Amino acid sequence: MIINADLHIHSRFSGATSDKMNIQTISLEAPKKGINVVATGDCLHSGWLKEISQCNVIDEGTFELNGTRFILNTEIEAEKRVHHLLYFPNITSVWDFKEKIKSKSKNLETDGRPNVSMSGEEIAQICKDLEILIGPAHAFTPYTSMYAAFDSLEECYGSLADYVSFVELGLSADSDFADKIKELHRLTFLTNSDCHSPHPVRLGREFNRFEVEDATFQQIKKAILRIDGCKPVLNVGLPPQEGKYHESACMKCYTHYSLEEAKRRRWRCRCGRKIKKGVKDRITEQSDFTQPIHPGHRPKYIHLIPLPEIITKAVGQRNPFTQTVNKRWNELIDAFGDEISVLIDVDIGDISRVTVPAVTEAIQAFRQNKILIRPGGGGEYGKIELPQTEQDLELPPNPEDIQTSLVDF
Numbered sequence: 193m194i195i196n197a198d199l200h201i202h203s204r205f206s207g208a209t210s211d212k213m214n215i216q217t218i219s220l221e222a223p224k225k226g227i228n229v230v231a232t233g234d235c236l237h238s239g240w241l242k243e244i245s246q247c248n249v250i251d252e253g254t255f256e257l258n259g260t261r262f263i264l265n266t267e268i269e270a271e272k273r274v275h276h277l278l279y280f281p282n283i284t285s286v287w288d289f290k291e292k293i294k295s296k297s298k299n300l301e302t303d304g305r306p307n308v309s310m311s312g313e314e315i316a317q318i319c320k321d322l323e324i325l326i327g328p329a330h331a332f333t334p335y336t337s338m339y340a341a342f343d344s345l346e347e348c349y350g351s352l353a354d355y356v357s358f359v360e361l362g363l364s365a366d367s368d369f370a371d372k373i374k375e376l377h378r379l380t381f382l383t384n385s386d387c388h389s390p391h392p393v394r395l396g397r398e399f400n401r402f403e404v405e406d407a408t409f410q411q412i413k414k415a416i417l418r419i420d421g422c423k424p425v426l427n428v429g430l431p432p433q434e435g436k437y438h439e440s441a442c443m444k445c446y447t448h449y450s451l452e453e454a455k456r457r458r459w460r461c462r463c464g465r466k467i468k469k470g471v472k473d474r475i476t477e478q479s480d481f482t483q484p485i486h487p488g489h490r491p492k493y494i495h496l497i498p499l500p501e502i503i504t505k506a507v508g509q510r511n512p513f514t515q516t517v518n519k520r521w522n523e524l525i526d527a528f529g530d531e532i533s534v535l536i537d538v539d540i541g542d543i544s545r546v547t548v549p550a551v552t553e554a555i556q557a558f559r560q561n562k563i564l565i566r567p568g569g570g571g572e573y574g575k576i577e578l579p580q581t582e583q584d585l586e587l588p589p590n591p592e593d594i595q596t597s598l599v600d601f
């Protein structure tokens with residue numbers, strides 16, 4: 193069977209997260225995005241683990257509520273502020289892991305994403321002993337990532353580098369960027385939302401499509417390890433230009449700089465503040481190849497712009513959190529079931545019967561790859577722009593565009 197899985201979120205027990213990140217709301221919102229499996233996040237936190245245990249038990253590592261499946265996972269911040277993602281086979285392994293790190297953490301019971309004063313190698317050793325999967329989270333971001341602190345997997349995980357089975361690309365990168373780095377070729381790429389809110393512009397904005405026999409932890413583990421016929425078949429994510437740290441840019445005034453210019457300016461903006469190195473430039477520094485070379489096992493990567501963002505632009509709203517955007521989003525989801533169907537599959541004529549012309553035209557523009565993106569950087573998300581002229585929208589679709597962006601859906 194084919195499943196869509198968002199394997200990195202945060203609960204209401206993590207810092208700076210929405211109160212709505214409770215298990216009930218997540219279980220109800222995920223299907224509207226077309227997501228079947230969500231990794232819980234924050235599973236080392238007692239309060240969150242208690243909430244997870246209200247779910248139905250599918251097996252020792254898989255839980256279910258309102259039709260959404262959950263697997264146990266957490267993110268932790270290790271030495272040098274590197275973030276790691278962990279996937280646990282069962283609740284016993286969660287308790288055992290906690291026991292082994294508790295003397296190294298001061299906020300294990302207070303923050304869903306705890307800090308531990310341990311190296312990547314020390315954590316990976318415990319993970320290996322307890323059969324927990326581990327890999328770097330949002331590997332290229334300028335803060336709190338493996339490539340922010342280190343130049344290689346081995347520097348980060350030492351003798352346990354071989355045990356690492358996946359790397360999370362983060363919002364500002366995709367397979368074309370990451371496959372310029374040779375040491376990542378053997379790893380499975382994960383594309384996850386890392387969301388702090390269940391709003392449809394966040395939850396499931398990136399996800400993985402796996403071929404598995406059942407939507408369980410053990411099957412997803414096999415898919416990540418690519419064994420027994422289980423495998424990732426698609427990575428889905430934002431266009432990397434939409435990410436907050438895609439290009440190098442000033443943290444204050446958001447002026448963008450090329451890598452050469454930023455170096456020449458010694459990473460100081462003309463306004464005096466610091467220029468933050470973008471993911472694009474960090475990957476260039478790490479690249480072994482000028483063009484991506486995809487290994488045979490690498491699935492296709494598809495860029496999706498969240499539907500609420502498209503609606504926001506179409507109906508002239510400032511942000512996607514307004515009632516108007518919600519109303520337009522809900523009427524489409526009520527009519528067609530989930531967001532992926534609306535963005536990709538449903539006949540545009542059927543969409544036009546449910547929503548206003550401006551939204552239909554904007555969805556059509558997305559399908560024709562006509563939405564423009566001003567790249568993000570310095571902590572500011574990229575911005576999307578709809579094509580300007582009516583005439584532009586009325587052009588017949590270019591079959592090739594549709595081919596490249598819609599295949600597999």
Ligand SMILES: [Zn+2]
Binds near residue numbers: 275329
């Ligand atoms: Zn993180």
Ligand SMILES: [Zn+2]
Binds near residue numbers: 444445461464465
């Ligand atoms: Zn500046």
